[in-house]
Amino acid sequence: MADKLLKAIQEEERDKTRGRLKIFFGYAAGVGKTYAMLKAAHEAKQRGIDVIVGYIEPHARPKTAALLHGLEVLPSKSVPYNGITLREFDIDAALQRKPQLILVDELAHTNADGSRHAKRYQDIKELLYAGIDVYTTVNVQHIESLNDMVASITGVFVRERIPDSIFDQADQVELVDIEPQELIERLKEGNVYRESQAKRAVNNFFTVENLTALREIALRRCADRVNILTENSRIKSHGDYHTDEHILVCLSSSPSNAKLIRTAARMANAFRSDFTALFVETPAFSAMKAEDKKRLRDNVHLARQLGAKIETVYGDDIPLQIAEFARLSGVSKIVIGRSVAAKKHLFSKPTLTEKLIAHAPNLDVHIIPDTTSAPVSYYAKKAKGIRHLVFSPADLAKSIGILIAATGIGFLFQKLGFAEANIITVYVLGVLLTSVITTHRIYSLISSIVSVLVFNFLFTVPRYSLEAYDQGYPVTFIIMFLAAFLTGSLATQLKNHAKQSAQAAYRTKVLFDTNQILQQxxxxxxxxxxxxxxxxxxxxxxxxxxxxxxxxxxxxxxxxxxxxxxxxxxxxxxxxxxxxxxxxxxxxxxxxxxxxxxxxxxxxxxxxxxxxxxxxxxxxxxxxxxxxxxxxxxxxxxxxxxxxxxxxxxxxKEEAAILARNEQLRANLLRAISHDLRTPLTSISGNASNLLSNGKSFDEDTKLQLYTDIYDDSMWLINLVENLLAVTRIEEGRLNIRASANLIDEVIAEALHHVNRKSVEHCITVKHEEDFILAKIDARLIVQVIINIVDNAIKYTPKGSHIQIKTRKQDEHVIVTVADDGEGIPDELKPKVFDMFYSGANKIADSRRSLGLGLSLCKSIIHAHGGTISVSDNIPHGTVFTFTLPAEEAQIHE
Known part of the structure; x- marks a missing residue:
């Protein structure tokens, strides 16, 4: 129920974009399908719909031809074929024109070689997929599942057919119906075919009996389609769906198999049941002729086209495999041909049907009449298989070698006084080995016959003669032959089954491995x-x-x-x-x-x-x-x-997460800037206003203080903007590292020239364990790191505190520490100090609150250099920031 409901929902979604298909359906040529289609096209044009005629079959019918006037006709495509020129529907021109509605006659038509599609219904499916509505025509004998039924009535086998799904899934089907007698009168009047064709048609196809039967089939098929639409509507409306039927048809290369498939498809439609087509692959499949394999592929294609699910099982016992599959899959009915159930005489082997019923007595087995004689076909194929057998010199040499070895062991046993039964066992073993190591069953058969003859010639009295004095020898020879042949045959079957199972296991393993690999x-x-x-x-x-x-x-x-x-x-x-x-x-x-x-x-x-x-x-x-x-x-x-x-x-999802993170970053930046930039901007504007309006009344000390406040606030804003720009480059992935060898003491000296002006209120010292320490860094960025860390120490420590910068080299790294003796950072806050927008709980001396960008930027820059950065306590009190940089060896030029 869930699968059917999901399928119905998917089809409903597709219907929103695809074109709509209307089929004008009739039970025979001449009922007026094309005429009705053209009249409907004129009505659609009057409603303002863009209508064109894509292709109309050139019938010699004046009334039909007259309806083409007033409609735009798409030029047909000329296709050369065997010295003549054929007119075909031009699908590319139709797709380029792309009208709202297009008329394409003869839905079941087979396109000329070289066309994009083999069948016209495939052209129409492409038009529908492109969102173009289509009007088309078709007769009942062209419906795939009805083909055999129509052929049995009319004696005419129609080769141009359409899948049932095209008919059932059409958005609208209009049955164009007239009385059979009226159709015959129209035919005699020349309104359908020319006079010569009309006479032949009336005498053969167009009889009252045939037309009445075809009309009944057409009416029933329309009723079946209505039932299908009703069922689909119930599924879409979440109505209860109950089915206990599951139809199984057996696939083969038999010419009559197509009839079985169509019959099973009709049963599946009638019962509203699941439909499965099963192929039992036996060891003989690899030796199947190319013609039979092609017919099998055609039957598989037909079954899939009629809605069957294709399944394959392996084994030599076909009835057992069918029964087991049916039992495991919940099959309720099996469709099989009567020819395979034929029985020649009283002592013949049980037929496939009898075996199938014995293996699965609860199944309904439907036997479909068939004119093909399976036993004759079967034995003919066997005979052909033997005639086409090519002896392999290698297999022949192996068989002869085993026979010689068995004979040698037989002479040895005879010399040791062993009984003849032991020698017979040796020859049986030889036949068994022959069947195992050779490629065809014929070698074990010949080996069985030759073993009996050799045993008779060499080990029975009189020796070196094919005569046998003992009355029991003929029975011994027969038993010996049967034992050898049966063991050889069983060994051959087991070997073939092993190959088949290995192939199936290999393919299944490939599928399983694919699942495992793709997960990784x-x-x-x-x-x-x-x-x-x-x-x-x-x-x-x-x-x-x-x-x-x-x-x-x-x-x-x-x-x-x-x-x-x-x-x-x-x-x-x-x-x-x-x-x-x-x-x-x-x-x-x-x-x-x-x-x-x-x-x-x-x-x-x-x-x-x-x-x-x-x-x-x-x-x-x-x-x-x-x-x-x-x-x-x-x-x-x-x-x-x-x-x-x-x-x-x-x-x-990852892109959405990045986008969300960037949006959060923007929101935090805007929030921080809007809140925290007011103080310095207000201070700058206020001090500047006082100097402009009251500058003359201020003494020099007051002016100097105002100038100093303006400078400090400006430098704070400059540093903030630098950090904001750097953070933006990092978030956008545009932080380019231009690393080169630099003396670390020069980098630190450059950074100290740009630290907070209040650094004079602290004692800042620099200590290098070595005179020359080279680091492979982008000096501009590392200067920013040191400025941010030192400014952080200046802001969060009282006046007079000590800030010490140390550098040393350890292995392939340069280690830089910045220590202060302030109040320090609590342990619970240390993991957060490098987070963006984290400003901590410490109070600072001035009124400016940090945005929490400086240390986060330091972490990003150090990581981009391949280093690490951390924070720890300074004993007895204070904080130590430590970061590492890649060291560079000095190059000595001689």
């Missing part, structure tokens, strides 16, 4: 590289990864199995164009698909819902992806998308 990666580049390497490991193919940056494709990253650079042809303009289409439409395209299939790579979006984080191109080459590889691939891309989204969220 923190940035986009590492996530992309890790994902691509895992895809190369899984598929053994080249990978092209386009990250998406600000809605555009970024620079391609390429990865290859052999570590070499991929050929530039995989990065051509055409290939990148396919990747751009995938990004824009959020759908896969390229090789093995029906969209832009001329590409060399299969392109898939790395996405979560409608957000695309990248586009992956997989070099297809000669061998397409199988169903299980495709399933693991999609899982890995899902993991990648999740990691990229987490990385994006973390980055945005």
């Amino acid at each position: 990666e923190k940035n986009q580049e590492d996530i992309i590289s890790a994902t691509s390497r895992q895809l190369v490991k899984l598929l053994g193919r080249g990978i092209v990864f386009y990250p998406v940056e600000n809605g555009l494709l970024g620079e391609a990253r390429t990865f290859s199995p052999d570590g070499n650079v991929l050929d530039n042809s995989f990065l051509s303009v055409n290939e990148k164009g396919v990747a751009k289409w995938v990004l824009k439409n959020n759908k896969h395209a390229g090789a093995t698909t029906d969209t832009l299939s001329d590409a060399k790579c299969l392109y898939l979006a790395v996405r979560i819902m409608d957000r695309v984080y990248g586009v992956v191109g997989i070099v297809i080459g000669e061998q397409p992806l199988d169903a299980f590889e495709n399933s693991i691939l999609l899982s890995i891309l899902g993991e990648c998308a999740m990691s990229l989204e987490n990385e994006k969220n973390a980055r945005e």
